[in-house]
Amino acid sequence: MQKNVVSVTFWTLCIMGFFAILSSTMSKSPVLKPFSLSLRTPADWTGGVASASTIPGILISLLAASLSDIFGRKKFLLIASFVFASALFLYLFITVWWQLILIRFYHGFATAIFMPVTEALISVLFPTKRGERISLFHSATYVGKVIAPTLGSYILFATADNFHTLYLSVAVASVTALFVSLLFLRDEEKLPTKGQFDAGETVKRLFHGWRIILHNRKGVASQLRSSKPILCLWLRRVLFGWLFARSGWFGQVFYRNNTNKHNCRCNFHKTLHGKNLGQDWKRIPIVLGCTVSAVPMLAVPFTADF
Template sequence: MGKRISGVHFLLLAGFLAILGSTMSKSPTLPLYAESLGLGRSDIGLVAAASTVTGILVNFSSGLLSDLYGRRKLLIAGGFVFLSAPLLYFLADDALTLALVRVYYGVATAIFVPVSFALVSDLYPDRKGTFMGFLSSATLAGRALAPLLAGSIIYFLGFPVVFLLCSITGMVVFLLSFRFPDTGRELEKFELTFSKDLLIIGLLDASVYMAYQGIETFLPLFYYLQGRAWLSGLILTLEISIMAVVKPYAGYLSDRIGRRKPIIIGMAMVGLAAFAFAFASSLWAIVAGAIIFSIGASVSEASTKPLATEISRLRGTALGFLESIKDIGQAAGPVLIGFLGIRMGFLFVGVFGILSIGAFLMGRGRVGDEG
């Protein structure tokens, strides 16, 4: 037990540093660095999307490979990418090379997220919700700190120091990955199966991240926040902070009462928050929507990941599949809201979330009743 506790401490530290470094490299660094290279807005948008596309393609395959070859080998490979990718920014001088760097960097996160959560599931089969919640909180802490730290370093010291710091955090992740227990290897050969229940769970996560990315992208454009960028940033920081605090408790609750009820309650709150954004008539309605969303997303996601590992014996593959579906939703959210408009876009996201709950309720068997 002591070795497993020590292992999870290394994993939490690696999760914090991995997401800290990768987020520092893009927020607010990426658009500012791209602009310094002379890229226009359309090119910057394409470069920013490059790593998300990588995630959609690599999440599933990295989870599958961890079931085949073991978690530690994949996490070591991901750690090497975290170490090496930031240094490649020094070689980028146009849109294509910068996009290729982002594609390569995206591989690191696409390996680390599903495989690290699969490792937690291996180590703590009876308390996976709780410890997955702690890992989520560690990564959220890194995500919350990164923009402030990167922005300050750019202002005082310039881009090269940011890239070097990102590489240093990656080096620590790479070294820590050698200390992780070597679990996995559920497969002796490649085996691909389709699960309708897993697809439904993926749609739930896609709904959450469709809303999350939509809020992050369009929050500064709400009438009540125009010209008040500091307030938009404060609300987004509040949102991430709430998620970081709530997820371990939500995971513990999920371990105690089962996965089904928290998913239904959490997704209902996500849908309600989307409707609040769609029909917001005051600043306080927007703040309330952000708070409701943060709690609902935390409660739902703290159960969807553990549930995915319980309905599939291939835990890495299941979590990789979930991450791929989530990334599709995250990429689609801003596009849909931008095309439909803020009100109709968030209304669509809310309806999509409610329909996902319906699909979950009608899923084969009473999936998620047991913790």
């Protein structure tokens, strides 16, 4: 594979990731909480609204990555880009709160397919620099995450909380990601592809790959460790987001600014530590990261004011 083709493919993935995650983040921060409140969502369903988009990640992330090993990455990236683009237009037709849950569930399939398949493709393109390149890709997505809350807040302020205008603006970013993916697919024959198999052979290869993963103790332990900081992060976002959404303009601005600070820190550290993922001392940042994510959550019950 020619070096320039690999480079163009990688930067295309970064551009796709930037616009896709920008659109996905703007669809929920800052608009999701006030939009859900405007639909009079019952209090016991607020968690369902927030978590609906994460359920597809549990259901199909592993399946999508495994199937992309067999049928090729590009088909799945195009499917994810289409879901990113189409979901944003569906938000315009929401009139009751339960429709928001359904559309967010559908929207979640985009990220559930896009992220693992993209990481798998980057691993194939850069077998000796996987950590560095995957970290750089995640940095591109975090740039979108940093911009999204501020840009979304400005649009809501400029349009007097017109949710439809915001979702139309977000749709522009998602359509851009789809357009870039269509350009990316033109070089399909130059990228790593897998052979075609019948249904029986496909299932056999799927379960064989899953058995290898389950028997990799270090890999399973690493995933269990990484799930804890993510759990803490989403608990903080959901809890604080709903509290600040009800506390007026200042509380919402305070929450969005802190979200941006978190995204900036993640962007910096992912890029900084990417080259060191293959080093022997990688256990130190893992333990440190788990500790840093746990301590603030332990302190939350003892706080009295934001």
